[in-house]
Amino acid sequence: DHGHFQYNSASLGLALAAVLCLRRAPAAAAVLMAAAAHFKVMAVYYAPAFLVFLLARAHAQGGARAAAWR
DSSP: OHHHHHHHHHHHHHHHHHHHHTTTOHHHHHHHHHHHHHHOGGGGGGHHHHHHHHHHHHHHHHHHHHHHTO
């Protein structure tokens, strides 16, 4: 039964690494979160929070870039 919990730890470790990468490297965070979700489907439960954060960040950056082109 220890193998099951080792898989949980690996998935949570990938998700934690994704959280740590969110601010500086959002593309790496997305890849790590996808790896966590593929490793163990349990990570899909907190994937919507990543999606909302990444979309909000892209929207904020897109607005700043659009203002620079005016």
